[in-house]
Amino acid sequence: MKAVQYREIGKGPEVVEIPTPEPGPGQIRLRVTAAGLCHSDWFVMDLPAEAYTYGLPLTLGHEGAGVVDKLGEGVTGVSVGESYAIYGPWGCGLCHACAQGQENYCTRAAELGIQPPGLGAPGAMAEYVIVDDKRHLVPLGDLDPVEVVSLTDAGLTPYHAIMAAQDHLRAGSTAVVLGVGGLGHVGVQIIRAISGATVIAVDTSDEKLALAKEVGAHHTVISGPEAAAQIRELTGGRGADAVFDFAGVQPTIDIAREVVAVNGNIHIVGIGGGLLPTGFFSTPFGASVRAPYWGSRSELMEVLDLARVEAVNVHVERYPIEEAPEAYARLHHGDVRGRAVVIP
Template identity: 70%
Template sequence: MKAVQYVEVGSAPEVREIPVPEPKPGQIRLRVLAAGLCHSDWFIMGLPAEAYSYPLPLTLGHEAVGVVDKLGEGVTEFAVGDDVAVYGPWGCGACAECARGRENYCPNAAKLGIHPPGLGSPGGMAEYLIVDNARHLVPLQGLDPVAAVALTDAGLTPYHAIKNVIDKLPGGSTAVVIGTGGLGHVGIQILRALTSATVIALDVTEEKLEHARSVGAHHTVLSNSEAPAAIRELTGGIGADVVFDFVGATPTLETARASVRVDGAIEVVGIGGGTVPTGFGSTPFGVSVRAPYWGSRDELMEVLGLARTGQLSVSVERFDIADAPTAYARLHEGTIVGRAVVVP
């Protein structure tokens, strides 16, 4: 089968021919219908050799949907032919967090060598994918796989971040979204669906700001050193109740720190490598700063439910598997509007 793999540290991903995997007892094999590209993929491919700890070659793709193709011994929860989405943050399945469906916060996964598909385990950017356990599958129930695949991360991650602070976003509140790309443009829609907050979107080009307006942003501001003043002006000098930073670089985190109101919150979703100082005198009184990770299994079900009712959609650019390296290059260059999806 064809698979998109990271083969050598520092090299670009390649399309290679590898054997079709066979499911072991308790596992499920999917025929992949679509796989999403993410900046997290570039994060691991950008690690230096001394920091890279995953096996090579590594099949990429932690956003995946497919059709159940073959069942390992003992699997009864799904049948061949079922269309499913993959819940990516795999945990041990035995701890209190996993029991609550919050495998994204499993304290045992790393020490047990359990990794998400595409982020340590063989991923979904291939013709077939092995899923380790039936609990890591969620029924698609008729959703278009190409349109829905990015919801498994680009939808789930902002949804989880927003639900954490939803009590701070009643009517009359303001939410700032920094970075309106793959996750941010979905975050805008989730804010509009779940809250009555006014949404202010920040990005670096007018094209991206126009896209943000098209998916529901009330106001748009160029992301630069003048953005905090613009946010203060739009909020009557008070500042934003919550700032969601989908970039996570030092300049954007400084914008977040300078834009949040007293007793507000900053959700650092992006993995841009920046940090934000917090504490007495460095952030306004009462401000919480949090770095959320992915989301829970029930939250993925809720995200897919929003998509089925038409309240949530992902802007998608589709690529054949042979063009995946080109798609990754464009993602790295920042020329993808929305989310890139590979269709094997």
């Protein structure tokens, strides 16, 4: 089968031919219908050799959807031909977090060597993918997998962060979204769908700010030295009740610290490497800072339900698997509007 793999440190992804995998006991094989590209993939591929821990070759794709193609021994409750999204943050299934469906916060995954598909385990950017357990499948029903596959990360991750800040998103509140690319443009829609907050979108790109306006942002601000002052002006000097940083680079984190309101929330979602000092004389009184990771299985179900009622839509660029390296290059250079999806 064809697969998109990272095979050598310092080099980009390649399309290769590898054997089609067979499901073992308890496993499910999906014929992949869609696989999303993510900046996290480039984060992994940009790591130096001494920091890289994901194994080589690595089949990419932690955003995946497919149709059940073959069942391993002992699998029940799942039928060949059914369409599913893959819940990506796999855990042990037994700890307290996993018992609540929060495998994204599994306390034992690292010690047991459990890794997400595309981030250690073979991912979905291939013609077939193995899912380790049926609990990691979420039914798609009639949803178009190409249109919604990105929601398994680009929807779930912002949803998890936004739901944690829901108490701050009452009517009359203000939410700032820093970075309105793949995750951020979905985040804008989620805030609009579940709250009465005014949304201020911030980015360096006029095109991405235009997309933010299209999907529901009330105001847009160009990221730069004047951004914090403009946001303060838009909020009447009070600042933002909740700030969601989907870039995580130092300039956006600095903006977040400058614009968060007293008793507000900052959620650093992006993995850009920036750091935020917090405490007296650094952040306002009562302000909290959080670094959320992915989301729970039940939250993925809720995100897909938002898609079913068309409250959330992902702007998708489609690519055949042969053009995946080109799609990754466009993503790396910031040329993707919304999310890129490979269709094997």
